[in-house]
Amino acid sequence: MRLDKFLKISRLIKRRTLAKEVADQGRITINGNQAKASSTVAIGDELTIKFGQKLVTLEVVSLKETVKKDEASMLYNVIKEEKINA
Template identity: 75%
Template sequence: MRLDKFLKVSRLIKRRTLAKEVADQGRITINGKKAKASADVKVGDELSIRFGQKVVTAKVNLLKDTVKKDEANLMYTILKEERLEKVEPEFIDDED
């Protein structure tokens, strides 16, 4: 199954076009490798998705073309959620 379709059907990302944009920006990895929207997702794959200052890592449990809203969370297991440290810009001291 295509990555963008999996993200939409599983409801990890609400819209397929948004899933495609996020993938094309290089914010999704499959098993540690950057993935495009057309990448193939298989059961057992580990997805890492960067949402702003948060990274969600999920394992793919099930592939289905359609699923009811209350069953969508059966398609994956959240392994971890991490907050990224906000990097403060360094100020340049011009008083020299």
């Protein structure tokens, strides 16, 4: 599954176009490698996303084409969240 689609379906980022912009800015890595919006996400991958002053690391647990809002958080496990001092 494409990275931008996964971020939208998992509701980590609300819109796919916004997910694409975040990826294009170099704020997302997959298993330590810089990711593009078109990068493929697989089960077991570790994503690191920079949200403003926060760095979130999570593991992809499941991939589905559609999910209900209350099931969206079941697609990933948050490994750690840390604040970035700028």
